[in-house]
Amino acid sequence: MQASYSLATRPAWVPRGASATRRRSPPSTAAVPRRPPPSSAVAAAAPPVLKHRRTTHSMPPEKVEVFRSLEDWASQNVLPLLKPVDQCWQPHDFVPDSSLPTDEFTDRVAQLRERTAELPDEYFVVLVGDMITEDALPTYQTMINTLDGVRDETGASQCPWAAWTRAWTAEENRHGDLLRTYLYLSGRVDMLMIERTVQYLIGAGMDPGTENNPYLGFVYTSFQERATFVSHGNTARLAKAGGDPVLARICGTIAADERRHENAYAKIVEKLLEVDTTSAMVAIADMMRKKITMPAHLMHDGRDPKLFEHFSAVAQRLGVYTADDYADILEFLIGRWGLEKLEGMTVEGRRAQDFVCGLAPRIRRLQERADERARMMAPQSARFSWIFNKEIKL
Numbered sequence: 001m002q003a004s005y006s007l008a009t010r011p012a013w014v015p016r017g018a019s020a021t022r023r024r025s026p027p028s029t030a031a032v033p034r035r036p037p038p039s040s041a042v043a044a045a046a047p048p049v050l051k052h053r054r055t056t057h058s059m060p061p062e063k064v065e066v067f068r069s070l071e072d073w074a075s076q077n078v079l080p081l082l083k084p085v086d087q088c089w090q091p092h093d094f095v096p097d098s099s100l101p102t103d104e105f106t107d108r109v110a111q112l113r114e115r116t117a118e119l120p121d122e123y124f125v126v127l128v129g130d131m132i133t134e135d136a137l138p139t140y141q142t143m144i145n146t147l148d149g150v151r152d153e154t155g156a157s158q159c160p161w162a163a164w165t166r167a168w169t170a171e172e173n174r175h176g177d178l179l180r181t182y183l184y185l186s187g188r189v190d191m192l193m194i195e196r197t198v199q200y201l202i203g204a205g206m207d208p209g210t211e212n213n214p215y216l217g218f219v220y221t222s223f224q225e226r227a228t229f230v231s232h233g234n235t236a237r238l239a240k241a242g243g244d245p246v247l248a249r250i251c252g253t254i255a256a257d258e259r260r261h262e263n264a265y266a267k268i269v270e271k272l273l274e275v276d277t278t279s280a281m282v283a284i285a286d287m288m289r290k291k292i293t294m295p296a297h298l299m300h301d302g303r304d305p306k307l308f309e310h311f312s313a314v315a316q317r318l319g320v321y322t323a324d325d326y327a328d329i330l331e332f333l334i335g336r337w338g339l340e341k342l343e344g345m346t347v348e349g350r351r352a353q354d355f356v357c358g359l360a361p362r363i364r365r366l367q368e369r370a371d372e373r374a375r376m377m378a379p380q381s382a383r384f385s386w387i388f389n390k391e392i393k394l
């Protein structure tokens with residue numbers, strides 16, 4: 001979460017009541033700064049470091065039984081939230097049809113480029129960051145398979161938890177593919193630097209602090225799926241306002257998938273709260289104390305050692321994902337899980353409940369103070385390799 005910028009409701013480049021009016025001509029190749037050759041000093045920029053202590057297997061072993069006993073429930077309540085493959089959209093539905101004759105295909109690409117020409121570079125910084133986050137999918141499947149009691153023990157396990165994880169991954173896999181293809185065809189971004197960032201990120205992994213503990217893991221995924229729903233929903237809104245209805249539909253379609261996934265993970269936590277109230281409540285508090293780390297927090301392009309921070313600052317300024325969204329998601333989940341009304345918990349559970357239920361206003365107060373401090377500081381900017389090293393206001 002970036003906490004230094006005020007909450008943008010309408011970026012400067014989106015006119016009030018914006019329509020798809022053309023505001024800029026497409027960027028000429030001559031106007032695009034050439035990528036500087038990698039210097040050893042720049043290439044040596046250190047990747048981000050891990051922040052959590054390495055606690056592992058924090059769920060007491062006997063609790064594996066909780067997940068075993070919920071297998072039938074998961075088959076009946078979680079697996080139906082997946083969509084059959086033949087009813088799913090595919091990336092190819094949204095990009096120029098590759099089977100078209102060459103001239104027609106080229107026309108479609110030209111139309112795509114004309115549409116994206118309206119969108120400013122800062123929008124692409126955020127869209128690229130979102131795409132890179134999606135593209136690091138191997139890391140997320142790995143992360144879920146670190147969780148005791150629900151991991152895929154064979155790679156093709158018939159256990160419903162494992163079946164869900166594989167099919168969820170297969171659904172998610174379309175998100176990065178589609179955004180990547182669209183960005184590639186747009187010609188607006190430096191694909192080589194994006195691809196390097198993805199390679200660095202998958203190599204770095206992630207550190208969400210879930211400790212092989214599915215109570216913690218499913219709290220994390222509930223929060224995170226909603227965060228991606230919010231973020232893709234906002235890039236859809238901005239694409240529409242900036243003159244690209246197809247990109248708006250793409251981001252909106254991905255957002256709808258995230259919503260369905262959020263529903264599945266939130267249902268699992270809801271069930272854990274029903275069958276093991278104190279442990280589930282304590283897990284929610286634990287994750288919120290650690291703060292929910294964004295999945296791509298270890299992103300690196302070999303150049304900017306603060307790449308994730310800079311990307312997050314632009315996302316915050318454009319209103320794509322903000323500190324206010326973080327507090328909103330928390331409040332939403334508190335309501336959905338009925339945390340304020342939970343009863344019958346131990347002292348530890350009640351303490352966790354008090355902490356979580358009072359947290360959102362505290363986050364908002366801290367954000368207001370951070371905004372205040374940011375207003376006193378000189379405006380900052382950063383160069384992003386993803387958009388040919390152009391400088392963007394943070």
Ligand SMILES: [Fe+2]
Nearest residue numbers: 134172175228
């Ligand atoms: Fe996704």
Ligand SMILES: [Fe+2]
Nearest residue numbers: 225228258261
């Ligand atoms: Fe998702």
